Amino acid sequence: MFVVLIRSLILYILVIFAVRLMGKRQLGELQPSELVITILISNIATLPIEDVNIPVIVGVTPILALVCFEVLMSGLTLKFPKFRRLVSGSPKIIIHNGIVDQKVMNELRFSVDDLVSAMRGKDVFDISKVQFAIVETNGSFSVMKKREDDMPKLSDIGIYVQNSDPPQLIVADGKMITPAIDFLGSSTEAVRKVLSGIGVKLEQVMIMTADSGGKCYIARKSGGSPYIIEGAKL
Amino acid sequence: MTRMIMSGCILVTLLVMSIFSSVTVDRNCREIERSTENIWELYTSGDIQGAKDEASGLETRWEKIHGRYAVLVNNGRLNEMDRVISRIYYLVENDSRELHSELTELEHISKGLRAGETPKLMSIF
Structure with missing residues (x-):
């Protein structure tokens, strides 16, 4: 044994x-x-x-x-x-311009039930709202809705915002994550300075995230409300 | 790219190991088969002492290579060979009628082992 x-x-x-x-x-x-x-x-x-x-x-x-x-x-x-x-095949367009391609469905051995079920998996419950759909080589389904049925974007209503990368986890369970800090172009000293500014030691931190704009989220191991700092010098 | 290089190195290592295993098993199995033939020739020519010496030599050689084979080959076959080889000396000594069948069985097992490790068309399929 x-x-x-x-x-x-x-x-x-x-x-x-x-x-x-x-x-x-x-x-x-x-x-x-x-x-x-x-x-x-x-x-x-x-x-x-x-x-x-x-x-x-x-x-x-x-x-x-x-x-x-x-x-x-x-x-x-x-x-x-x-x-x-040859090895993976190629993606197949199953709905184009709102029209279901039955030839492709037969080729893929895709029944109507399979199609409707795949739509529901993409939160589409009305097939008339689909502009374009592709069956990928791994069998997954990609759907593009018609513009009038899609969620409006900020640019559609004339609001323009600056793009930024998502916040990075820079401290986990009291330990600094150096690659993430380097990714932000910051240093461990700068992180310690931010923490000392709010009177928190590194060992007391459970989670600390930061983005390139200097917005930090700090949750302590002891619990309590997290700290949210805007414009931190990292 | 690193993964591809690592994969290439691993494949080359496996290939070298497989070739080594195949060559080693082939060589040792051929020696075992030669020994069985010698034992039978010596026995039938009346040289019982010579046959016993050859059987003893075979057992000694087997004990040396058995451990190494256990890492490369299924233990079932090795156990069968072990059983047969351990009996041969005593069959020769006791002038037993089972000697020929045991030697034949040993030869067959050895040939089967060799065929399993040698990449020929029939053994692959």
């Missing part, structure tokens, strides 16, 4: 490494080849755990090989668009 436990740990670490090696694409929605790899890896990883007669290398080798093939393949699809179309 101890052997099974150690093997489980080894295979667990290996699968984590394999998923990390495949990169963030894997953690989002899956392409067909990525789905195949995920299923295969999960099945192969159980073999050496269940049967101690099977050497661990017999599980490690196919997992690593499959992951490496997948990474190299994704590199090739990046460089060669034709190869990408």
